[in-house]
Amino acid sequence: MARAAGVSQPTVSRALRGDPRLSEATRKRVVEAAEALQYVPSQRGRSLATRSSGQVAIVVSDLGNPFYLQVLDELHRALSETPLRMLVLTPDAHGSVPFERLVDGSLDGAILTTTVLDSQLPAALSERGFPFVLLNREVDAAPCDVCVVDNHRGAMLAAAELIGLGHTRIAALFGPSTTSTGRDREAGFRAGLGQAGLELPDQLWRRAPFQFDAGAAAALELLEARPTALFCANDILALGAFNALHGRGVRIPEQVSLIGFDDVLLAGWDVFQLTTISQDIPGMVGAATNLLLTRMTNEGDPLPPRRVVLEPTMVHRRTHGPPPPG
Amino acid sequence: MARAAGVSQPTVSRALRGDPRLSEATRKRVVEAAEALQYVPSQRGRSLATRSSGQVAIVVSDLGNPFYLQVLDELHRALSETPLRMLVLTPDAHGSVPFERLVDGSLDGAILTTTVLDSQLPAALSERGFPFVLLNREVDAAPCDVCVVDNHRGAMLAAAELIGLGHTRIAALFGPSTTSTGRDREAGFRAGLGQAGLELPDQLWRRAPFQFDAGAAAALELLEARPTALFCANDILALGAFNALHGRGVRIPEQVSLIGFDDVLLAGWDVFQLTTISQDIPGMVGAATNLLLTRMTNEGDPLPPRRVVLEPTMVHRRTHGPPPPG
């Protein structure tokens, strides 16, 4: 390639990256030669030389959850304004997160979304100085950059809404206590009920993994305790519950009010019109991206761990209302 | 690192990759030193030396379509049995597909899913000898590896089913004619109607992009022509139509039968129970992966273009039935 343009290899490198020290004539000659040869600079050589790959990973374990899809989509949008590419990394079959794949030099940074509370990954990455940000979920142990919604407060909003409407037999379908979202939304909802002096007897709550089928199954169990309202710790659980109740002929919200959490796109569909606690996904992803980018550029200086907490808002749709009379 | 283990750099390389020519003692020493130092071999150096990155791209333009999500999920599963990683590549804001990103050496191969009929990408990649496979959609111009479902036949199945039930005022919501799926499903459905001597007057068909909102809007337009059945060229369109009709109080299938195409997971949900033409996504992804892997290993010899066509099947659920009397 350098030979074809009649210049040295470094000149090719500078010409194609627009180094201003080159003369316009030379650059033009190189660019034309490159086009004629269909030459594309090797990212392999470039990575090695610059010690950076221009790639950022998003670590997700649950691609089946539309919430993470929207996050992924939004992150892709955010990164498209940068020269960075997005790599999707998923834990392998054993559930272990790909530590080695993150630190093998093929990535400049990462956004971790489905981290579990006892994950060792953040600590290991921090120790190694690898830039990363936790999104949506956080961990207790390692101090690191985090971007989350105020889950506790969001769940309290839901509880307050149901209580305000006069519900007293309120059921709750919580998420796994191994996740910060599961734990905090449960604590918030219980706190909200507690403020109104309400209990949560065993037959009125369950914990389930954040999955559609699990939501459907647990909802049917809870239904036997005859609640007038059901809070679900995320929209997938709520949509599973919606489907299960729909299948049983239970009318929503006339017989049972239903509130979810996340406000995924599906929640707004006409057939669902799910009342839910909304997270500002673009805002969350934008903030996380900013955190990551600043950390990636400040590689030298030890930046202190930063924490961005967004405010949840309640989206009133059509799956909640006052309890049925009697 | 080599110094820490008291051996040369090539020995470290061989030890960590399990080269059998090394003595067990040396290997053990190196591995222990590597663990102590938290040493992870640089993928950057490795890529340059081996002229391969271990990364495969999946090119998708529409992450909002759950069909591609399932493809992505399935591909991830298929690749997890290989040493390959999956990179998600999306066209930029201008819609141009990232040719340079594919051939800059950071990828060993690609699976192209949302290719449009007039795309120049397959030809360009073929010419360059870059291994890739078209999945779900195909192009006319360039001969290359392809894995698709028999879209023509699938759409005929839908037409035959509706005709068999006695429908005569059948509406159709087709996809963009810039895609092979849009074109072939339209041709198949028209052919199916034609076999029964049925016409498709202008007020009974539309073309729309494969998007939820577009499906909803077009369905409402078509509704004015009072059809007793509606075929949609994919499930997203069908779900959009379902929602729109649901919003208008139209009962499905009592007043209007609805049939989709793809059989995404959502289609099986209780609230939808969408009758649809099913594609075997795991089979399709598996076949595409095989095509790609063989092409990636046979880098030298010019492999002839191969074409895998899967059979669609009809999934009878609850959105279709006989036309209303009168």
Add this chain to the structure above:
DNA sequence: CTCCTGTGTGCATACGTATAACCAGCTTAG
């Protein structure tokens, strides 16, 4: 004892780019 063979490791080099350092030729100031 010598020669040969096989085993295990080091040495030299290649991969393709980026970048520091250097240098030729021209311009400009003194």
Add this chain to the structure above:
DNA sequence: CTAAGCTGGTTATACGTATGCACACAGGAG
């Protein structure tokens, strides 16, 4: 007219791994 600066390039080198090849050493055969 010369020294100093500027412009626009070249040369040399580094990045971290893989791999062909040379080579030391041990063991066995002749």
